[in-house]
Amino acid sequence: MIDADHILTARGLDKSFGRGPGRVDVLRGLDVTVRRGEFLAVMGPSGCGKSTLLHVLGLITPADGGELAVDGQAVGMGAAQRHALRRDVFGFVFQRFNLLGVLTAADNVAISLRARGLRADGRVDELFEAMGVADVARRKPSQMSMGQQQRVAVVRALAHRPKIVLADEPTGNLDSANSNALLDLFRRINRDHQQTIVMITHSAEAAAAADRVVHMKDGRILETSR
Ligand SMILES: Nc1ncnc2c1ncn2[C@@H]1O[C@H](COP(=O)(O)OP(=O)(O)OP(=O)(O)O)[C@@H](O)[C@H]1O
Ligand SMILES: [Mg+2]
Numbered sequence: 001m002i003d004a005d006h007i008l009t010a011r012g013l014d015k016s017f018g019r020g021p022g023r024v025d026v027l028r029g030l031d032v033t034v035r036r037g038e039f040l041a042v043m044g045p046s047g048c049g050k051s052t053l054l055h056v057l058g059l060i061t062p063a064d065g066g067e068l069a070v071d072g073q074a075v076g077m078g079a080a081q082r083h084a085l086r087r088d089v090f091g092f093v094f095q096r097f098n099l100l101g102v103l104t105a106a107d108n109v110a111i112s113l114r115a116r117g118l119r120a121d122g123r124v125d126e127l128f129e130a131m132g133v134a135d136v137a138r139r140k141p142s143q144m145s146m147g148q149q150q151r152v153a154v155v156r157a158l159a160h161r162p163k164i165v166l167a168d169e170p171t172g173n174l175d176s177a178n179s180n181a182l183l184d185l186f187r188r189i190n191r192d193h194q195q196t197i198v199m200i201t202h203s204a205e206a207a208a209a210a211d212r213v214v215h216m217k218d219g220r221i222l223e224t225s226r
Contacts (some may be wrong), residue, residue, distance in 0.1 A: 030218030
């Protein structure tokens with residue numbers, strides 16, 4: 001199950017929500033493999049379980065069953081291992097951003113860095129510039145547009161230069177110029193720093209930026225189109 005070429009391997013993942021007649025089986029024996037340094041796009045209809053999959057891969061939500069290996073380690077249920085991998089390996093762009101409302105954009109990024117023993121430096125300023133949100137760095141999320149919040153969430157996810165970026169519809173609230181800037185940045189970090197990217201998207205244009213596109217249906221990864 002552990003293969004040096006693969007930074008993420010999931011086998012037979014199951015995940016359900018609720019019990020009894022209201023139970024929803026979201027992941028149903030899902031297999032997926034992501035190569036080290038790959039830029040992968042995940043597509044699929046609304047409600048098919050893409051966010052759930054990303055939360056399971058990013059060790060935010062535990063699966064009910066199946067096996068998962070991250071960066072050469074088999075992942076168990078132990079909180080300490082899961083926390084360390086989450087902190088050290090992943091950068092996450094949440095579909096709803098999950099920025100802390102009481103903090104400015106700059107402090108949202110700074111606190112995420114501090115949790116990893118890092119400090120904001122010139123590279124963080126470059127990320128704010130690249131995402132076109134340097135001018136709102138001193139504002140709180142409630143004083144920003146959805147698209148600005150989304151771009152700050154991207155800065156936060158990339159600031160610690162994670163090996164794996166998990167991005168849940170990161171262009172979902174962006175106009176085409178900002179989408180292109182984000183996709184350029186993703187391609188750049190993927191090419192220059194071999195950072196692996198798993199990006200959920202509904203946009204064929206965004207998916208075209210990836211090396212490979214997979215589709216999700218009925219709780220599984222269906223087919224590989226590239
Ligand atoms: N915490 C939860 N409790 C109960 N049901 C949930 C929970 N989270 C997700 N679901 C259900 O699981 C299914 C998959 O949801 P998920 O958010 O993963 O879909 P998605 O593919 O990301 O959709 P979208 O494209 O709209 O973001 C949906 O039917 C949803 O209602
Ligand atoms: Mg989703």
